[in-house]
Amino acid sequence: MSPDEMNDMQQLDELGSELTEAGRLARAAVDRHAVPDPAFAVRLRAELLDQLPARPGMDFGPAPWVAPMLPTPPARPLDAPARFPERRSTMRPFAGPDRRSSADPLSADPLSAARPATRAGRRWKLPVIAAATPSVPPAPPAALSHALDAAAADDSALAGHVAVLKPSMRWRIPAASMPSRWIAIGVAASIVVASVTVGGTMLMSPRNSATTTVAVSATVVRGGVASQLAAGSELRAGDEVQVAATGEATLQLGGSFVRMAGGSDLKLGSLDPNHVQLSQVAGRVYHRVSVADGGDYQVETAGFTWRATGTAFDLNRQTTTTGEQVRGLALYDGLNVSGPGLDSSMAEGTSATILLTSDGSAAGSNAVAPIDAETLADSWLVQNAGLDARMGLPLGRLAAVLSPTPTIAPTPPPAVVTQAPTPDTTVPATAKPTAKPTPKPTPAGPPDLGTLKITRNSDSSYTFSWPQYGGSNYQYYKLVHAAWGKTPSYPASPYWACNDPGGNSWTGFIEPGNYAVRLQVVDEPSGKNIVRAQTRVVHLNVGTPSLGSLSAHDNGDGTWTFGWAAYGGGTFSYYKLVYEAWGSGRNPSYPNGSPIWDAIDTGSTSDTVSVPSGDWRVRIQAIGYPDGFGGGYAYAQTTTLRVTVP
Numbered sequence: 001m002s003p004d005e006m007n008d009m010q011q012l013d014e015l016g017s018e019l020t021e022a023g024r025l026a027r028a029a030v031d032r033h034a035v036p037d038p039a040f041a042v043r044l045r046a047e048l049l050d051q052l053p054a055r056p057g058m059d060f061g062p063a064p065w066v067a068p069m070l071p072t073p074p075a076r077p078l079d080a081p082a083r084f085p086e087r088r089s090t091m092r093p094f095a096g097p098d099r100r101s102s103a104d105p106l107s108a109d110p111l112s113a114a115r116p117a118t119r120a121g122r123r124w125k126l127p128v129i130a131a132a133t134p135s136v137p138p139a140p141p142a143a144l145s146h147a148l149d150a151a152a153a154d155d156s157a158l159a160g161h162v163a164v165l166k167p168s169m170r171w172r173i174p175a176a177s178m179p180s181r182w183i184a185i186g187v188a189a190s191i192v193v194a195s196v197t198v199g200g201t202m203l204m205s206p207r208n209s210a211t212t213t214v215a216v217s218a219t220v221v222r223g224g225v226a227s228q229l230a231a232g233s234e235l236r237a238g239d240e241v242q243v244a245a246t247g248e249a250t251l252q253l254g255g256s257f258v259r260m261a262g263g264s265d266l267k268l269g270s271l272d273p274n275h276v277q278l279s280q281v282a283g284r285v286y287h288r289v290s291v292a293d294g295g296d297y298q299v300e301t302a303g304f305t306w307r308a309t310g311t312a313f314d315l316n317r318q319t320t321t322t323g324e325q326v327r328g329l330a331l332y333d334g335l336n337v338s339g340p341g342l343d344s345s346m347a348e349g350t351s352a353t354i355l356l357t358s359d360g361s362a363a364g365s366n367a368v369a370p371i372d373a374e375t376l377a378d379s380w381l382v383q384n385a386g387l388d389a390r391m392g393l394p395l396g397r398l399a400a401v402l403s404p405t406p407t408i409a410p411t412p413p414p415a416v417v418t419q420a421p422t423p424d425t426t427v428p429a430t431a432k433p434t435a436k437p438t439p440k441p442t443p444a445g446p447p448d449l450g451t452l453k454i455t456r457n458s459d460s461s462y463t464f465s466w467p468q469y470g471g472s473n474y475q476y477y478k479l480v481h482a483a484w485g486k487t488p489s490y491p492a493s494p495y496w497a498c499n500d501p502g503g504n505s506w507t508g509f510i511e512p513g514n515y516a517v518r519l520q521v522v523d524e525p526s527g528k529n530i531v532r533a534q535t536r537v538v539h540l541n542v543g544t545p546s547l548g549s550l551s552a553h554d555n556g557d558g559t560w561t562f563g564w565a566a567y568g569g570g571t572f573s574y575y576k577l578v579y580e581a582w583g584s585g586r587n588p589s590y591p592n593g594s595p596i597w598d599a600i601d602t603g604s605t606s607d608t609v610s611v612p613s614g615d616w617r618v619r620i621q622a623i624g625y626p627d628g629f630g631g632g633y634a635y636a637q638t639t640t641l642r643v644t645v646p
Helices: 003-018 019-030 040-047 142-158 182-200 379-390 394-402
Strands: 212-220 227-228 240-253 256-260 265-272 275-288 298-302 304-308 313-317 323-332 335-339 342-346 349-358 367-371 448-450 452-456 461-466 475-485 496-499 507-508 511-521 530-535 538-542 552-556 559-563 576-581 596-600 606-610 614-624 633-637 641-645
Touching: 003 606, 142 559, 212 256, 240 275, 240 475, 256 304, 256 349, 275 394, 298 313, 298 538, 304 313, 313 511, 313 606, 342 349, 496 641, 552 641, 559 641, 596 606
Parallel strands: 275 298, 448 530
Antiparallel strands: 212 227, 212 240, 240 256, 240 265, 256 275, 265 275, 275 313, 298 304, 304 335, 313 323, 323 349, 335 342, 349 367, 452 461, 461 507, 475 496, 475 511, 511 530, 511 538, 552 559, 559 606, 576 596, 576 614, 614 633, 614 641
């Protein structure tokens, strides 16, 4: 037992000593069915009838009869503070004599015999009712005499018993420390907190979930400030994710996700997992959609909106020499597209190509057509098909681009030949089978010239080299190209170079884009176009090197100061501060016809200009005019910055 518990038990013992008087009444209530103690009744009656003897100094008038030696409640033991009765293992005191004493607990004289001591060495005595003697006044009335006799009998019956309480403890909260009303308030508050913590989804809407799972050479622009994007980063509505030409990124948007190819640019609108809204500014992005019933997934590209409720589709937005091209592929399930001159529900396996001029207007008729085999063989789609297959997702039309596992047919058992007996008759000679004509071989196409090698130079130009053709029946080499996913071939495809025989390399500047490239040996006898040999198709993704982020400062007088990192890649003509209206959805580019606010000297890294009221997309480009390119060329550029002027 600890000291604290010992102290508590001593306090209880003291309390028991003080309440001994109540113990007699409690025992009487149990033993005699709540009949008051006779001695207590006699004394109470005497007090009520004013029959007690007067105390010194007090005069209550004459009393007709005074009962001598009337019983009184036992006084508190004088040794109560030091009393420590022995207790059992159940923490209750002994109610009988000390078990170590051999004395008879009941004496022959129950009214005067001493009670045996407890282990603490204390003795308790019951009150003694003295017998009436002749020296006292006349006997009391019969009713009072009867009560005295009953009291004496009761005391005799109780003689020899130790009057010790059997207290019990119950924990109680002190009212002064915590009123009952605060207990109720606390319980209610606990219920509310538990409801919010455990059942939060019943009280609050689902938290938007948008994170980055893959990030290689990617940047996020938030509030006009660009920073490096890392895997595991949380994304917010309004963020713009830009991927370098050699990078990639994968974004998880609730149950949906997007895979961004090199050179892509994506603006995040609504990130509600069941109502996603995005703006694809540039490049190629593969979208895999998963939303609840009633939800939707929208992507805006140059004034056209692509809507899906549960599908896989690919969007490729590229700039051209005359404007812009957007191509959408419905790869699994359907896809809806709407915009100027086009409002269609695309079925699985169809594509839509949108051509726009530099001012954003339609450059031709937009139509929906089936996806051809060459488009499906695109390495970007094959890569995404493999990733989806490993995730156990339905592939739709992409299933055709994965190499199926060949099925091995069981080897048939060898035929059993039964030899028949040779007949006696002569067997006629067997006629020879009619000879079939030898089929002509199918033309295999132009011979393979080998591998086309592509090298990027320090000045952002590219050098193409190929094996020398051994024949003499040709006029020139043509370096043909097409959008990646298609097969380039002269004369249907455009070309960058047309070299005379003898030269097997070409160096030039290539406009940013995603290309399929090959070298063909072309012969044009009598106005015909014959390809004598050709290299294999090579993938070339041309991006513009980054100058990092563009900073901007409002000077408060209608002017803004822009800052950027210097370009160190070689000789160029000047920096161009180009811009586009934010609502156009176009990234500003001087070679593509965007207007400029200023042309800055090559040695500067900052510029202050007046910016008119509006919402703008702004960037700096290092512009040069290389020989043979035919116009301005962006050697490098900053990220796009949003500038809003009231």
